[in-house]
Each structure stands twice: as C-alpha cells, then as structure tokens.
Amino acid sequence: MARGKLRIYLGAAPGVGKTYAMLSEAHRRIERGTDCVVAFVEHHDRPRTEVMLHGLEQVTRRDLEYRGTAFTEMDVDAVLERAPEVALVDELAHTNVPGSRNAKRWQDVEELLTAGIDVVSTVNIQHLESLGDVVESITGVRQKETVPDEVVRRADQIELVDMSPQALRRRMAHGNIYKSDRIDASLSNYFRPGNLTALRELALLWVADRVDEYLQQYRGEHNIRSTWQARERIVVGLTGGPEGRTLIRRASRMAAKGSGSEILAVYIARSDGLTGASPKELAVQRTLVEDLGGTFHHVIGDDIPAALLDFARGVNATQIVLGSSRRKTWQYVFGPGVGATVARDSGPDLDVHIVTHGEVAKGRGLPVARGARLGRSRAIGGWLVGVAGPAVLTVLLTHIDADLGLANDMLLFLTLTVAAALVGGLIPALASAAVGSLLLNYYFTPPLHLWTVSNNKNIVAIAVFVGVAVSVASVVDLAARRTHQAARLRAEAEILSFLAGSVLRGETSLEALLERVRETFAMESVALLERAGDTDPWTCAGRVGDGRPLERPEDADVDMPVGDHMALALSGRVLPAADRRVLAAFAAQAAVVLDRQRLQSEADQARTLAEGNRIRTALLAAVSHDLRTPLAGIKAAVSSLRSDDVEWSDEDEAELLEGIEAGADRLEHLVGNLLDMSRLQTGTVTPLIREVDLDEVVPMALGGVPDGTAELDIPETLPMVAVDKGLLERAVANIVENAVKYAPDEQPVKVSASALGERVEIRVVDRGPGVPDSAKDRIFAPFQRYGDAPRGAGVGLGLAVARGFVEAMGGTLAAEDTPGGGLTMVLTLRAAAGRPPVRPELSSQVTS
16 A cells, blocks of 8 residues: 655744645645545634634544543544545644553654555644754743654645734734734734744745755756756865865855855865875864854865866855965966866856965975985985986096097996986986086087087987986886885785774774774874764774873874764874875774674673573563462462361371471572572672582482482482582472473483593483484573473473573583483583592482
C-alpha cells in the first residue's frame, strides 16, 4: 500500500486563518469528488470557522477522562476503519490526553499516512521544535506543545498562511480570534506588532529554506547547471593569504543588503598538496566566516578558475567575490591570473566582484628553489664548483705550457658545469655555464684578453658550449630531482603501507599511532583534539610528547583537520606542504583508530551487560526452579501443624518440624549460593578459594537426591582441591540432580573422583538416554531441557549454574558419552599445592 501524502498549512501566528484555509481546501476537494472527512478540527468558537464545517463529514471523536475532567481526542481507530481518501487533522503539534493511542497528534497522523490516507493538517511556526528558544526570546512565552521539524519537512506540500501584523491585530480587535475578555490582554502581550513581525519573518525564512530544498532537488533531477537567481548566494574565493578576512567581511556586507542571502567561502587546493597557504590563516578565516553565518568549503582542483566556477554553479551561486591579485607586474607574463580568468569565463549568470585590499601587488613570494631541498652544504658546494671551479681551471690552463686546443678546453669547462649540476642543482650549473663561456671567450678565444671573437667558428663553438652546458645541466638536475622525488615517494609509500597494515590488523593503539606521527615528523608533541559541535570546546582524545598542552588546533604549529569536529595538532616546527599529504593520512587513521577503540569499548560494555542480563534472567528462573520444592514442603508442613481437623502426636509434630527445618536449611544454602553467583557474575565478589577435601563437600551435595539413587567413590588418597566450598557443593548438587532425573530407577548414578597430575576430576555417570554430540554444548545454556523430560523436571538451569560456578573457580565442566550408553559429566578442578592428607582407615566407598 502506498504511503499517504501530507499537506500542511503553516501559520505565521495564531489567528491568521490556517484552519479556515484547510476547510476551504476540503470543500474544493469534495466538489471534485474526493472522499474527504474531518478527523479532528477545533474551531475555537470562531463563527466563520465553525460555518466552514457545515457539509463536511466528521468522524466521531473519542471521549477520555483525565483527573476528573472530560476530554475529546481524535479516534485513530475510527478514522482507519472509515478509510477515507483524505482526512483533516487540525493542530499537528497537539499533545494528546494521557490514555490516548499516541502521546502526540503528529504520531496519530503518521499512522494515517502509513495506512495510505492523505492528511491535510495545520501548525503554527512557533510550535516547531527548533524554534522554541527563538520564539521564547521574542514573545516571552515558552511553547510546551512542539512538533519535530523533520515531521513538517517531510510533508509533500507546505503552504504558508500569512497576514500582516496590522491586519491580524484588526482581526483580533473585531473579535474574530478570541472572545472580548481576552482581546486587550492579547493585543498588549503576545500580539504586539514587533512579536508578529518577528514571527512572520521566522515563518518566511523557514519556508524559504524548504523551497530552496525543492529547488536544489529539481535542478539535480533535471541536470540544470546554469544559475537561477532565485536567491543571492555569494561565493568568496580564498587563497589562504591575509586578504581573505577582508574579502569575507566585504561579502558579509553585500549579503546584509538582501534578506536571506548566503555566504559560502571556498578554498581550492591543488591535488598534489603543494600550496603556499597558511593552515593557521585558513583556520582563522574559517572561524570568521562561520561567525558571520556562512559556511567554509575545501575543494581540490588543479585548474583553480575552473574549479571555482564549477563550485559556484554547483551551489547555484549568483555572485563571486575575489581579491585583487597579489602578483607583481612582471609576474603577469605567466598568465592573466585567477581573477581575470574567472571574470572572463563566468558568463552572464554570475557576477564577479574584484575587491581591493592591502596586499595588492606585494607579491606572493617566489617558490622554493628546487635546489633548496638538496641541503645547505650541497648548495654551497654547487656554487663553489660552478663559479670558483672555472676560475681555478683558467689559472691552471694559462700557466701550464700545453696547448690543448679550444675543443678540449670547452670539454673541461663543460665537466665543471655537469659537476655543479650534480652537486648543487640547476642554478649553480647555469652560473657555471655563464662564467665558463666568459672565461673561454677572454682567455682561450682569439683575440685573447678581449671580449670579442674574430673567428666565426669560435663564435659557433662558444654558443654550442653554452647550449650543451645548459641542456646537460637541466637534464642532470631533472634526474637528480626525480631521484629525490622517487626516494621521497618510496618513503611515503612505506610509511603509508606500514600505517594501513598495522591499523587494519588492529595492532596500533591511538597512543602508539600518535607516537609514530611524532617520530616521523620530528615533533615535540602530537595531540588528537575533538569537539561535539561547532561551538563546543575542544577536548583531547589522545596525546604524546613533552610539549605544552594544546587547547585548540589554532594553537599548534601544524593542525590537520579530520572532518568537522576533529583535528590532529602538532607542536615543534612548521611542516612543508609536501609533508601534509602523509600527515593527512595519519590524521585519518588516527580518527579510525579512535573510533575503533570506542566501538570496542562499547562492544565490551554491551557484552558485559548482555552477560549480566543473561545471568540475572537465569538466576530469577533458578529461584522458581530450585526453591519451589522446599517451599512447598515447608508450606505443607506448616499448614498441617496449623490444621484444627487433625490432632497430631508428638512424634508427628517432631517429624513435621524436622521437615520444616531441613527445608529451611536447604533454602538457606540455595539462596546463599545463588546470591554468591549473582555477585560473582556482576564482578562484585570473587570466589573464596581454599584447600578443601572432596569427601567433605561431595557427600553434602547429595542431600537433595533420594536415598539409593547415587553412589560415591571418593578415594582417601586424593589431593586437596583449591575451590570455593559453597560453589563446589552447589555445582555438584546440580550435576547429580540432573543425572538422577534422567537415570533409570534400577541403575543409580555413580559419582567418582580421581587425580590426574595437577588436576582432580569428578565424574558423574548415569545410564540414561544420553545426549548426541551436537547437543552437548547446548545443554549448558540456560532453559535447555533435553528430550521429553516431564514438565515438573525443572526449567533447565541446573547445568548452566553448575558450569558458571565451576568456571568461576578456574575449572571446567564438560559432557562425555558413557560407555554402554548414558552421559558422563566431567568436572575438572585444580589440585591444591602440598601432599595429600593422611586419613584413618575407612571404607573407600560410601553409599547413600
């Protein structure tokens, strides 16, 4: 059955006419032949509204009495039985009288919608749950009846019923809303012009947001990419520079000129992670834009203008705010810049604003020299080889009486250029080529000691030298940089591989992972900070190192956001942009590890609670199972003694009193043991382990079985066992009682004990029907009764309690097949340290 559709008339204030509009819609639908009924409508004695009910079928309401007062509520069952096409339900936020089917009327409406009935309802803006505090601050009245915003947002149609404050006050003064005795008080309190204006604005903004959701959904479904300027959305392009704050404030002033305008700040980072943006500055700008009511977005894109335009069109923006370029004049030879490109490609649907600021034309700073990554010592060595080397070579060649020829001289200078490239990178190599060409021209090319060249061939030779030197230096530098990049990427891959493997295997704790981050990036301290919401304070989820404690990510030298409410903060030094890629992976894994630890903790708690619930349930059932028999005996004996119909002899009275005493003693033992197990399972007590002789405990455990149904075989040479005497007695009693229950009458159960090294085994052997291998573990679960056991045989808790006691003492309880048929329970215990006790000569077999 298809779900019904919900239509809501949303009133800006009481008395604007939402109920009247709903009833008018009902009349229109009836005229079109729709089966429409009134499930519940309250006209509040308003004549015009009451007249609209004429001609509409009304479902009989349900009468309820609460605290001596009679009430009427919507009868959901009657509406469901009537099954109309459309049901009118007034006052969606109404709280039903106690005793109703549901606590809230919107829950009644949900039942009707689920049954396939369309519902038309009403609600005022002040009853929306999210606006409760706002409405109270405006009107001074706290709305007790509210409806969740999501219920209203899920409506298929929302129609705003609005009226100007002046018109609503006139309607109030004419007596169309309240009776005359309430008019003056209402006009001077709730219905003040300021209150009504504020409520009207709240309603308009809330409905505008809903309309915006419809618009985004429609544009997505129809793949519409062009901007529809239905609402001002201002996108602010940030570079991470100090001018970002000026742009955000300027955009905020622009948004303030139009009600409902929205600010979206976006920072676009390259996919390779190389950026000159300051993480701290971006964090400050993010806080600023959020304080001004906007949102911050981080986008990845190599083509910054295209990515910015795609983002703006994706959010249906109408304006883009960019800052004037910080580039110097000569830097425009590399291209027109982001601002000019965005303005050129924005098209007619986007307005681009270029805002001036104090950083215009101050330069964005030169990129880090490629050779800088080689280290200071290698850079100095490269310059020495590239500049001082040609000078030293010139001195040697001019003072040695050997005419090597211009070609060989050029090869020697070229060798120094290649060496400069290998040691110091491209810039020292280019300097070496320039210095070498000048020295070749001055000292080795005729005419000597002049900066001129007379032979055209020598000009070509020097030009070829310069070209070859530059080319070779470029190739060598490129190879060196590629080697450096490959080594770095290999190191990153090894780090990420180790990180992913250890986290996936669950081998890394949060502290160990943070310590790994600290060691990898040579930091003083690393902390994982988190907060519950955007306005909540930061808390430390984990921290390593000796640095100062961090209260906010902005206080750290490096902070890496992880989602909206978590950040990895590092103190010690500022990291280069290339390291942030690996740091981002560490941050993501830290969040995963933290979530896994919390999930594991919650799972352990849930497991403990489930085990506790299982034991509590078992103990409750055990009370009825184990205590029923002695209680019945005690009650019967007491009833007999109090009976006036029979005159008991002294011997009979003594026997009945003896039975009462025995039953009470048994009850005392059972209750004590059950309470001990309960405390044991809840972790409030531990077993009292002592050295005990089995022949002191096992015979006492057989007191609950009839005489002749069990045989004992406890050798006196057995060592003592380390157990809790009360728990062991209760466990053996349960095992023996269970065995006697299923053993044939003519074959008693045999209880024997033997020593095996440091363990002592107690075997309870019966010749009953036995248990198949598939059910041997299941019989130890609570409430398990095997086969066709009679109903009076218990509820199946004896073996579950016995295993719990035995395992609490460090022993085991298992089931085995008895040779020749039947079941053998094997109870294994720890033998106590020391020699076996010395006993007088007694019979090794006791039959009870």
